Each structure stands twice: as structure tokens, then as C-alpha cells.
Amino acid sequence: MKNKQDSLYVSTLARGLQILRAFDESHVSLSLTDLVARTGLEKSAVQRMAHTLHLEGMLDRDPKTRRFRPSHAWLELAYAYYWSDPVIARALPKLIEFSHAEGETINLAQMSGDHIIYSLRLPNQRIHFAASIVGRRLPALNTAAGRVMLSTRPDAEIDEVCANWPLVQATRKTLTDRDEIARSIKAARENGYCITRDQMLLNEISLAAPVRGTDGQAEAAVQISISGVAFDERQVLEKFLPTLLDTTAGILG
Amino acid sequence: MKNKQDSLYVSTLARGLQILRAFDESHVSLSLTDLVARTGLEKSAVQRMAHTLHLEGMLDRDPKTRRFRPSHAWLELAYAYYWSDPVIARALPKLIEFSHAEGETINLAQMSGDHIIYSLRLPNQRIHFAASIVGRRLPALNTAAGRVMLSTRPDAEIDEVCANWPLVQATRKTLTDRDEIARSIKAARENGYCITRDQMLLNEISLAAPVRGTDGQAEAAVQISISGVAFDERQVLEKFLPTLLDTTAGILG
DNA sequence: TTCGGAGTTATCATTATTTGATAACTGTGA
DNA sequence: TCACAGTTATCAAATAATGATAACTCCGAA
Structure with missing residues (x-):
């Protein structure tokens, strides 16, 4: 996971994936601070990653509570898996x-x-x-x-x-x-x-x-x-x- | 996608997501060069992103053909979606x-x-x-x-x-x-x-x-x-x- | 068996991008 | 009305990603 000396390892991408994986059956919606707690990433990093994932359609955001949730894109990935x-x-x-x-x-x-x-x-x-x-x-x-x-x-x-x-x-x-x-x-x-x-x-x-x-x-x-x-x-x-x-x-x- | 002036947008993460989205019902397994063709990213970028996604368990790789495929993690994401x-x-x-x-x-x-x-x-x-x-x-x-x-x-x-x-x-x-x-x-x-x-x-x-x-x-x-x-x-x-x-x-x- | 070439893996100097700290803002409950 | 927790915005510094290119592998053809 924490692969050092791997010049092909893109840690920024790995950090983004951490955000996705923070969601599970007992964490169905997460605020920025929840994400900070669950991933251990910097507050700023979480802000940027979540924002990017939201723009890319991977996270939905409740405009009222500002909490993030998995989007329908997560089901589309399952669809691709099934074909593969x-x-x-x-x-x-x-x-x-x-x-x-x-x-x-x-x-x-x-x-x-x-x-x-x-x-x-x-x-x-x-x-x-x-x-x-x-x-x-x-x-x-x-x-x-x-x-x-x-x-x-x-x-x-x-x-x-x-x-x-x-x-x-x-x-x-x-x-x-x-x-x-x-x-x-x-x-x-x-x-x-x-x-x-x-x-x-x-x-x-x-x-x-x-x-x-x-x-x-x-x-x-x-x-x-x-x-x-x-x-x-x-x-x-x-x-x-x-x-x-x-x-x-x-x-x- | 091609987001300018958004200082919170992490383009590296977006590029990684492009790799994931390159898979669909008619693209069930993709080689590096396939990924280059489908995403329009640089060869080096694809190499790094795919490698990282593989290490992170998001892509499986056929050791024989070296082609990438969606991993079981894609179903886990669906599981999280369902709960959310x-x-x-x-x-x-x-x-x-x-x-x-x-x-x-x-x-x-x-x-x-x-x-x-x-x-x-x-x-x-x-x-x-x-x-x-x-x-x-x-x-x-x-x-x-x-x-x-x-x-x-x-x-x-x-x-x-x-x-x-x-x-x-x-x-x-x-x-x-x-x-x-x-x-x-x-x-x-x-x-x-x-x-x-x-x-x-x-x-x-x-x-x-x-x-x-x-x-x-x-x-x-x-x-x-x-x-x-x-x-x-x-x-x-x-x-x-x-x-x-x-x-x-x-x-x- | 050798050769050619497509595809994959590795290296590296450059600098654009991400980073993390911090400040400003917002809204909610006391 | 205030205080505070949480969210959004800014910015200088330098790390970490970039893209060009070189080296390597493997496969099939000659």
C-alpha cells in the first residue's frame, strides 16, 4: 500500500481511492470532517479529492447537509464488472x-x-x-x-x-x-x-x-x-x- | 472535464478515473495501448495510473496477456452504494x-x-x-x-x-x-x-x-x-x- | 534460428501540480 | 446575539507528477 521507491506509483490517485473506500455499510454518507477522520488524510487533501470526485460524478452531495454519498456511477462500475x-x-x-x-x-x-x-x-x-x-x-x-x-x-x-x-x-x-x-x-x-x-x-x-x-x-x-x-x-x-x-x-x- | 481555474480540482485523480471508465460492455479487458487509445492520455500517464490502480486492487491483471480487467472491488463499491x-x-x-x-x-x-x-x-x-x-x-x-x-x-x-x-x-x-x-x-x-x-x-x-x-x-x-x-x-x-x-x-x- | 516490431517496462530532468497551513466564511444551536 | 464546528478559499513552497525517450520482452515471420 504505502509503496515507497515505486516511481510509477501515483499517490494522488491512491488518496482519491481512499475517499471512495471510506464508504461502506455503516458509513453511508460522510461529511468532509468524517472523511478526514476515516482516511487520515489532510483536511485540504480531502477537500480537494472529494471536490474532484464530485465534479467527476463519482460522489453525490446533499446540498443541504453538504454530506457526500456514493453516486450511481458506482453501479455503472458494477455493470462493467459483470461484462468483464x-x-x-x-x-x-x-x-x-x-x-x-x-x-x-x-x-x-x-x-x-x-x-x-x-x-x-x-x-x-x-x-x-x-x-x-x-x-x-x-x-x-x-x-x-x-x-x-x-x-x-x-x-x-x-x-x-x-x-x-x-x-x-x-x-x-x-x-x-x-x-x-x-x-x-x-x-x-x-x-x-x-x-x-x-x-x-x-x-x-x-x-x-x-x-x-x-x-x-x-x-x-x-x-x-x-x-x-x-x-x-x-x-x-x-x-x-x-x-x-x-x-x-x-x-x- | 478540462477544468481550468479550479484550484481544488485534482487532475491526476480525474485521469485515474478515466482509466476506470474506459471499461464497459464492449471493452471488458484493455491493454496499456488500448487504454491510451480509449482515454487519450499520454502513454506514460496510462502506465502510471494503471499500475497504481492495480496495486490498489482496483484492476486485475492477466499475468499472461498483461491486460487489465475490473476487479472485485467494483462490486464492493456497488455494495456500498446499496447501503447508501x-x-x-x-x-x-x-x-x-x-x-x-x-x-x-x-x-x-x-x-x-x-x-x-x-x-x-x-x-x-x-x-x-x-x-x-x-x-x-x-x-x-x-x-x-x-x-x-x-x-x-x-x-x-x-x-x-x-x-x-x-x-x-x-x-x-x-x-x-x-x-x-x-x-x-x-x-x-x-x-x-x-x-x-x-x-x-x-x-x-x-x-x-x-x-x-x-x-x-x-x-x-x-x-x-x-x-x-x-x-x-x-x-x-x-x-x-x-x-x-x-x-x-x-x-x- | 534469427530478425523485426509491437507492446511493455524503466529512467530521468523539468516544472507544472499538488500540497498543507491558514485565513475567511457560513450556518446552527445556545 | 454570540461562539464554534464545519466548510470554503487562498497562496507560497517544493514535492510529486509529467512526458520524452530508452531499454527490454515477447511473439510471429522469414
């Missing part, structure tokens, strides 16, 4: 079919460093907001989708990431024993799927299967969220696993 | 209900300058890719959603934008007569909805109704796309208008 990632176009029609068949919430997840990111979401019943919108990141080891994608990698790599990648304790039942997670990943390799319960949210069952690239490694995972009140894990497998595997197999084409 | 816009959270559960009830493709659209932008999409059957993903922009005057949002504005403004805003001729049946569009908008005000056919795509019927803010002006529009092969306009109104109006009314809460 070939997995998306291949997966989307299959996900729609799947969603239609099951009437449950279907997601496409991808690896993004040591997290997964949800890149497509088809919400089908009332779940909480964060679980309905794309772009959410979660630690890969905490999630069924992350584990099933890791399961397509060599053993050595699995042990390595299980030892080092971040974990969060999202619920009191979240699994944080790294050895057990490693075992869960290796079991996923045998099974071709991964199922979890109560990991990010209580009473949520999550079932995921990998979308394999030509080299056999996972490019993505299709994941389905089911209420743990209505079903137990065995029922979920019986009811949803076959269509899930059909879906992921179909995406390979 | 209060209409989204209010509309989403209602859209899910609506989508569930009708089994058709439902969208939330918002005004963005003289275009509309789709901010939520619940695709429910196979439609073309561009119509399934968020962030797409279309000239407001060409669309049912745009017209119905404009219909909540004063007459003077409607006449003004009808005279000046951009139009595209997307199909041979696209309406390009500006007076007729103005009449269509005023009719939408009387009706509380707008219906179009063959405007952006042949055999597509589009029905939209406004989501009104406290001042009565539209904050957004809910729009539904229906096959013009299976239904005619009268049938569409009969079948979908009541639930559409329920949906938009419900979002006001």
Missing part, C-alpha cells in the same frame, strides 16, 4: 433456472483473496438486507462457498490457508477450530459439496457446490441459503443437492 | 414479493441525469444478459420507467426535457417524435403508469409505475418486462397493473 467476468454470463441463466425451481435464495460466490464475494444474488424470500445484495465479502473459511472452492485446491494449500486466513466469530455457533475447518474442506472434496449451519447467522443452513474451470479448480461456487427452522441438514441435502449439482455442472459448458 | 441509497432497502422486499407473485422480470429504476439506471433487477426468465444486470443506463425518454418518473414533474420541466434530452433509435419501432413522447408522459401522469412496446427491444412490453417521495415526485420506478409475444398491451395491464400499483404504493412506507 466470463463466469457471470455463463452462470446467470442457470442460477435463474435453479432459483425458479427451488424458490430459495441462490447466490454465486467467488474467491477474492482470503474472502469470498457474492457476485450474483437471486433473493427469493425475505432475508436480511446484507444477504440480498451483491458485493458482500465474508471470510472464505467461515462459509460453505469458500470451503467448497478451497476443496478443489491441493492439500498443502488447504492446510496453509486454514492456518493463516482470517476467521470471524459471527454467531456463538461459528466454527473457529482451524483443524476442524480443514477437515470440513477435505470432506467437501470427497462429497463435492459443503453444508454448514449457524455459521454466519443462526438458523441458517448454507449449501454450496463448486463451479469448476477447465483445470478442475473452482472458479466460483453456487450457494443456497435455507431456513434451519423449516429443514434439517439431511432434508436440505435430499431436497436441494441434486438440482444444485445439476446447476453447477451445467455452468461448465 | 435509502430507496433500495425500502424497495427490495416489495420487489421480491412482486417477483414471486408474477414470475416475471422486475426492475427498480432511478433517474440519473437524463438517463435511467437500473438499480435492482430480479430476472425471472431468460432474457438477454444486458437486461439482467444492474447498472445499465438507458436514455430516460426512451423508457417507460423514465417517462413515468418524469410524469411526476411540472409540465414546464417535461416540455423542456422532451425537447433536449437524448434519444436513441434502438429498434425500428422506437418512438423518436419528441411531441409524442411529451404526450405519452402527460398521459402517464393521468394514468399513474406508463406502458411501452418494442422500444428498446422488439416484442418487449414494458410497464412502469412511480415510487413517490414525500413531495409527490418520483424517487424511482418499478418496471416489469413482459414478452409481447405472449401478451398484448391490454392483457398486460389487466394482469399486472394492479399488483404493480400495490407494489409501488407499498414502498412509500
Whole structure:
């Protein structure tokens, strides 16, 4: 980040990006002084960067409160992303079919460093907001989708990431024993799927299967969220696993 | 863009943004020389900006071809946008209900300058890719959603934008007569909805109704796309208008 | 295998641009 | 009415970006 001696690194641009990244789910609108606090930049720098981003259409500004907000341009960037990632176009029609068949919430997840990111979401019943919108990141080891994608990698790599990648304790039942997670990943390799319960949210069952690239490694995972009140894990497998595997197999084409 | 005498304008940041905006649906990956051609920047500037954006995680780079691509960070920005816009959270559960009830493709659209932008999409059957993903922009005057949002504005403004805003001729049946569009908008005000056919795509019927803010002006529009092969306009109104109006009314809460 | 050339990476002197400090302004609540 | 927190404007100093150019890589053709 703080790359010194890199003569090609343009720190002014990096500072501007810091402003954009200051916005997140708990910082939905920020004043100049908020931005100063969140970025650690000079007051003058923040003033200039925010002003420029506003003129360039990247930030909206409430004329009353003078606070900045993400603009529609942020969605246009997502649009460009969707076109650029070939997995998306291949997966989307299959996900729609799947969603239609099951009437449950279907997601496409991808690896993004040591997290997964949800890149497509088809919400089908009332779940909480964060679980309905794309772009959410979660630690890969905490999630069924992350584990099933890791399961397509060599053993050595699995042990390595299980030892080092971040974990969060999202619920009191979240699994944080790294050895057990490693075992869960290796079991996923045998099974071709991964199922979890109560990991990010209580009473949520999550079932995921990998979308394999030509080299056999996972490019993505299709994941389905089911209420743990209505079903137990065995029922979920019986009811949803076959269509899930059909879906992921179909995406390979 | 070419801002002179604005001492707060940081042109270096603006140049970096130009790199990001060079990517779109027909430019999904770009080499350095592509970027030079598309942005008109100096070769050296492009080299530095792209390098910085790569280090900052905003661009991925294919190690083989050396081409740049949008990164997952672009979806994270969309995530932040979704949290920041209060209409989204209010509309989403209602859209899910609506989508569930009708089994058709439902969208939330918002005004963005003289275009509309789709901010939520619940695709429910196979439609073309561009119509399934968020962030797409279309000239407001060409669309049912745009017209119905404009219909909540004063007459003077409607006449003004009808005279000046951009139009595209997307199909041979696209309406390009500006007076007729103005009449269509005023009719939408009387009706509380707008219906179009063959405007952006042949055999597509589009029905939209406004989501009104406290001042009565539209904050957004809910729009539904229906096959013009299976239904005619009268049938569409009969079948979908009541639930559409329920949906938009419900979002006001 | 060598060669040519397009495209990418690296270097550097020059100075235009950004910088950060500070002053002036604005509006809101006491 | 005042005080103050937050926002906007100004400016001299020099850092950090610039653009020209050179060196390097890689790929395909001969």
C-alpha cells in the first residue's frame, strides 16, 4: 500500500481511492470532517479529492447537509464488472433456472483473496438486507462457498490457508477450530459439496457446490441459503443437492 | 472535464478515473495501448495510473496477456452504494414479493441525469444478459420507467426535457417524435403508469409505475418486462397493473 | 534460428501540480 | 446575539507528477 521507491506509483490517485473506500455499510454518507477522520488524510487533501470526485460524478452531495454519498456511477462500475467476468454470463441463466425451481435464495460466490464475494444474488424470500445484495465479502473459511472452492485446491494449500486466513466469530455457533475447518474442506472434496449451519447467522443452513474451470479448480461456487427452522441438514441435502449439482455442472459448458 | 481555474480540482485523480471508465460492455479487458487509445492520455500517464490502480486492487491483471480487467472491488463499491441509497432497502422486499407473485422480470429504476439506471433487477426468465444486470443506463425518454418518473414533474420541466434530452433509435419501432413522447408522459401522469412496446427491444412490453417521495415526485420506478409475444398491451395491464400499483404504493412506507 | 516490431517496462530532468497551513466564511444551536 | 464546528478559499513552497525517450520482452515471420 504505502509503496515507497515505486516511481510509477501515483499517490494522488491512491488518496482519491481512499475517499471512495471510506464508504461502506455503516458509513453511508460522510461529511468532509468524517472523511478526514476515516482516511487520515489532510483536511485540504480531502477537500480537494472529494471536490474532484464530485465534479467527476463519482460522489453525490446533499446540498443541504453538504454530506457526500456514493453516486450511481458506482453501479455503472458494477455493470462493467459483470461484462468483464466470463463466469457471470455463463452462470446467470442457470442460477435463474435453479432459483425458479427451488424458490430459495441462490447466490454465486467467488474467491477474492482470503474472502469470498457474492457476485450474483437471486433473493427469493425475505432475508436480511446484507444477504440480498451483491458485493458482500465474508471470510472464505467461515462459509460453505469458500470451503467448497478451497476443496478443489491441493492439500498443502488447504492446510496453509486454514492456518493463516482470517476467521470471524459471527454467531456463538461459528466454527473457529482451524483443524476442524480443514477437515470440513477435505470432506467437501470427497462429497463435492459443503453444508454448514449457524455459521454466519443462526438458523441458517448454507449449501454450496463448486463451479469448476477447465483445470478442475473452482472458479466460483453456487450457494443456497435455507431456513434451519423449516429443514434439517439431511432434508436440505435430499431436497436441494441434486438440482444444485445439476446447476453447477451445467455452468461448465 | 478540462477544468481550468479550479484550484481544488485534482487532475491526476480525474485521469485515474478515466482509466476506470474506459471499461464497459464492449471493452471488458484493455491493454496499456488500448487504454491510451480509449482515454487519450499520454502513454506514460496510462502506465502510471494503471499500475497504481492495480496495486490498489482496483484492476486485475492477466499475468499472461498483461491486460487489465475490473476487479472485485467494483462490486464492493456497488455494495456500498446499496447501503447508501435509502430507496433500495425500502424497495427490495416489495420487489421480491412482486417477483414471486408474477414470475416475471422486475426492475427498480432511478433517474440519473437524463438517463435511467437500473438499480435492482430480479430476472425471472431468460432474457438477454444486458437486461439482467444492474447498472445499465438507458436514455430516460426512451423508457417507460423514465417517462413515468418524469410524469411526476411540472409540465414546464417535461416540455423542456422532451425537447433536449437524448434519444436513441434502438429498434425500428422506437418512438423518436419528441411531441409524442411529451404526450405519452402527460398521459402517464393521468394514468399513474406508463406502458411501452418494442422500444428498446422488439416484442418487449414494458410497464412502469412511480415510487413517490414525500413531495409527490418520483424517487424511482418499478418496471416489469413482459414478452409481447405472449401478451398484448391490454392483457398486460389487466394482469399486472394492479399488483404493480400495490407494489409501488407499498414502498412509500 | 534469427530478425523485426509491437507492446511493455524503466529512467530521468523539468516544472507544472499538488500540497498543507491558514485565513475567511457560513450556518446552527445556545 | 454570540461562539464554534464545519466548510470554503487562498497562496507560497517544493514535492510529486509529467512526458520524452530508452531499454527490454515477447511473439510471429522469414
